[in-house]
Amino acid sequence: MSEKILSISKRTRVTPFTRRVEAAGVKAYTVYNHMLLPTVFESVEADYWHLCEHVQVWDVAAERQVEINGPDAARLVQLMTPRDLSKQESLQGKYAPMCDAEGKILNDPIVIKLSDDRWWISLADSDIKLWAKGLAQGYVLDVKVFEPDVSPLAVQGPKAEELVARVFGDAVKSIRFFRGEMLAFEGVDMYVARSGWSKQGGFEIYLPQWDLGEALWDALFAAGEDLNVRAGCPNGLERIEAGLLSYGSDMTDEDNALECGLGVFLNLDADVESLSLPALRAMADKQTRVHAGMLFDEPVDFASVANNIGGFDVLDGDECVGEVRSQIWSPRYKKHLAMGIVQKTWHEGRATVEIAGQQGRIVALPFSAEDLQA
Amino acid sequence: MSEKILSISKRTRVTPFTRRVEAAGVKAYTVYNHMLLPTVFESVEADYWHLCEHVQVWDVAAERQVEINGPDAARLVQLMTPRDLSKQESLQGKYAPMCDAEGKILNDPIVIKLSDDRWWISLADSDIKLWAKGLAQGYVLDVKVFEPDVSPLAVQGPKAEELVARVFGDAVKSIRFFRGEMLAFEGVDMYVARSGWSKQGGFEIYLPQWDLGEALWDALFAAGEDLNVRAGCPNGLERIEAGLLSYGSDMTDEDNALECGLGVFLNLDADVESLSLPALRAMADKQTRVHAGMLFDEPVDFASVANNIGGFDVLDGDECVGEVRSQIWSPRYKKHLAMGIVQKTWHEGRATVEIAGQQGRIVALPFSAEDLQA
Numbered sequence: 001m002s003e004k005i006l007s008i009s010k011r012t013r014v015t016p017f018t019r020r021v022e023a024a025g026v027k028a029y030t031v032y033n034h035m036l037l038p039t040v041f042e043s044v045e046a047d048y049w050h051l052c053e054h055v056q057v058w059d060v061a062a063e064r065q066v067e068i069n070g071p072d073a074a075r076l077v078q079l080m081t082p083r084d085l086s087k088q089e090s091l092q093g094k095y096a097p098m099c100d101a102e103g104k105i106l107n108d109p110i111v112i113k114l115s116d117d118r119w120w121i122s123l124a125d126s127d128i129k130l131w132a133k134g135l136a137q138g139y140v141l142d143v144k145v146f147e148p149d150v151s152p153l154a155v156q157g158p159k160a161e162e163l164v165a166r167v168f169g170d171a172v173k174s175i176r177f178f179r180g181e182m183l184a185f186e187g188v189d190m191y192v193a194r195s196g197w198s199k200q201g202g203f204e205i206y207l208p209q210w211d212l213g214e215a216l217w218d219a220l221f222a223a224g225e226d227l228n229v230r231a232g233c234p235n236g237l238e239r240i241e242a243g244l245l246s247y248g249s250d251m252t253d254e255d256n257a258l259e260c261g262l263g264v265f266l267n268l269d270a271d272v273e274s275l276s277l278p279a280l281r282a283m284a285d286k287q288t289r290v291h292a293g294m295l296f297d298e299p300v301d302f303a304s305v306a307n308n309i310g311g312f313d314v315l316d317g318d319e320c321v322g323e324v325r326s327q328i329w330s331p332r333y334k335k336h337l338a339m340g341i342v343q344k345t346w347h348e349g350r351a352t353v354e355i356a357g358q359q360g361r362i363v364a365l366p367f368s369a370e371d372l373q374a
Numbered sequence: 375m376s377e378k379i380l381s382i383s384k385r386t387r388v389t390p391f392t393r394r395v396e397a398a399g400v401k402a403y404t405v406y407n408h409m410l411l412p413t414v415f416e417s418v419e420a421d422y423w424h425l426c427e428h429v430q431v432w433d434v435a436a437e438r439q440v441e442i443n444g445p446d447a448a449r450l451v452q453l454m455t456p457r458d459l460s461k462q463e464s465l466q467g468k469y470a471p472m473c474d475a476e477g478k479i480l481n482d483p484i485v486i487k488l489s490d491d492r493w494w495i496s497l498a499d500s501d502i503k504l505w506a507k508g509l510a511q512g513y514v515l516d517v518k519v520f521e522p523d524v525s526p527l528a529v530q531g532p533k534a535e536e537l538v539a540r541v542f543g544d545a546v547k548s549i550r551f552f553r554g555e556m557l558a559f560e561g562v563d564m565y566v567a568r569s570g571w572s573k574q575g576g577f578e579i580y581l582p583q584w585d586l587g588e589a590l591w592d593a594l595f596a597a598g599e600d601l602n603v604r605a606g607c608p609n610g611l612e613r614i615e616a617g618l619l620s621y622g623s624d625m626t627d628e629d630n631a632l633e634c635g636l637g638v639f640l641n642l643d644a645d646v647e648s649l650s651l652p653a654l655r656a657m658a659d660k661q662t663r664v665h666a667g668m669l670f671d672e673p674v675d676f677a678s679v680a681n682n683i684g685g686f687d688v689l690d691g692d693e694c695v696g697e698v699r700s701q702i703w704s705p706r707y708k709k710h711l712a713m714g715i716v717q718k719t720w721h722e723g724r725a726t727v728e729i730a731g732q733q734g735r736i737v738a739l740p741f742s743a744e745d746l747q748a
Contacts, residue, residue, distance in 0.1 A: 001382060001396060002396075003379050004379070004380050004382070004400065004401065004402055004403050005377050005378070005379065005380065005401060005402035005403075005414070006378050006379065006380035006402065006403065006404065006405075007402045007403065007404040007413040007414065007610075008375060008378070009404070009620070009622075009623050009684075009700070010622065010623040010624075010684040010685050010699050010700070011404075011499060011620060011621070011622030011623040012404060012405070012622075012684075013622075013683075013684055014682065014683065014684045016682065018682070019682065022375060022376075026378065027378065027379060028378055028379035028380065028381045029378050029379075029380065029381065030380065030381040030383070030385075030386060030405070031380075031386070031404070031405035034499065034500075034622060039381040040379070040381065100507060100511075101511060106504060125385060125408065126408075126501050126504065127500055127501035127504055127505075128504065130480065130500065130501055130502065130504040130505035130508065131501075131504035131505065131507060131508045132508065133474060133505060133508065134504065134505045134506065134507065134508020134509040134510075134511070134512060135508040135511060135512050136508075136512075137474075137475060137508070137509060137512060137649065138508060138509050138510075138511060138512010138513045138514075139512045140512075210682070210683070211682075236381075246383070246385060247385070248383075248384065248385030248386075248387075248408060249383050249384040249385040250384075275511065308388065308390070308392070308393065308584070308585075309387075309388065309584070310383075310384040310386075310387055310388045311384050325384050326383070326384070
């Protein structure tokens, strides 16, 4: 597909940071939770090298929050995920896939516990608010379910800690991974967590007041001039190298949490009330598909094996044995990286794959440093 | 905002018709229900004139269906809407806003009754599947809720009936507005309805089998060569002239169904089980905002009054009294058309509005022929 223009309307919502993102020269967006999510500033590759060396400010307001607020909040959040949240502490985040009663994935958010009766579900791209509202209504739960005025701004890259400390104070340096603190900016407390959708490290600042967005953006840029701070965004190259899955691409609501390699985030033996746990327990040893990584030493012409549902066929002779869903050429490793879902019987014991005439290796996900450098 | 590129991935789903749409030279898309929806081929204006004079084939697969299937299907669909569906006939469609227990709008789909226990909700842009699944789970309803393999293809314009009749037979000519028939294409029955998101008239064909999409597209183009058939799409100019509301722009889940002018589609006195009816009845005479149309004889510089939430301020002196959410210059009527939501107290008895230095008239929605031609 050649490049197409995105038609922007009120429905493709702007963020508190959009005017700054536009001024910084954003070239491309995607639409994520009905909101603009920047995808390219200079180029995917140039953005990548800068991210790995310096620090970037990312408008990730499209990671919308669903707030679950009230006496039954903890019960409702636990109903939605097969991960055991019973020991989660206040101001802690957990990656907690949301699954339906068949174990199919409806979203893969970070669940943040603010207090026993107040939780945020920090979303990937689907309207979990509607699912939570439906459950709350049907189960007659004492909760409010709504999208609060909260817009995450990420600061990512090796100099992120230094930059965030300059604006929020040295307290940020002692925040552990997936933990956060309420820290003040212009007198307003905001949740600042060590998290973000890159492997370069950094923080996410949950802006709780739309009209402070530009002031926060400007403060970070003013404080970071000597750090070579730049506007950036989740980077398609960095995230695939890091093996970060994208909901809607690498896993969909037609896939269950086990075949997408999320088993490590589920607690199949937990004694908690979760809608999906019975189904996931029953199917634990009955998976027919598996996530797989693939590495090629030469660029692969994936366009030549594009299927008509947005992915790329993995063929064994004439038989389609799977689908590549994300792929990119890595200039750093000089390899073509691919992630997909393949038949388990085909995958077992198999070490190589051929796509579009190129021989590749089948490897585990996330990609290991050894495999990438081999 | 200047033009931006849309980043396309598996998450921004392709449709059964995307390869044909690309070959036809689509220039822009939006993302709608996580799927590509074409928005421009030649230009909005050129597309408009062709639509009004000839016939176009539109890839509106992004109008995804939610199928509600099972003994409790009718109950679940009725729970979700304040419109009385009790007398709906099989193969009939009804515009049925979906509202939550506070009367807020979650979607404004066409609800199609296939049989007593099988319904499709033909969606605007939100994941109603998740709301329906949550309700079904909580109310312990005996239904399956899923997105079937159904992709609407619209044929719109004054020559649409002739073209659809050439492919599906003269039976289409007796289909009334918002009614449909099951008609065969290549031996496969598909629901063909007289409907579509334009005022030019036409049909929507609900393709029930992904891999027949290109054959259906090709058949329509082969049959319509002498009718000047072209690829098209929902047209931003035609739909505003027609006063068709776009969910997410003209109304959102922060607006209730009454203030968005949908009262005529609600049945506040109906004796049916609907989640939103109690709230809507209670607030029926307590609205504080109202939908309004505005017409200007000169082009209005809306960019100069853009707010930072994707709309345009309506100011009375220094006071913001409302928001324009959709606006476009109409070459046919030589007027700038705007639709918005304004304070009811400001609106009452008021005939004129000033935006960006231009004087305009306040008119009823949808725009009347008299107002457009005045």
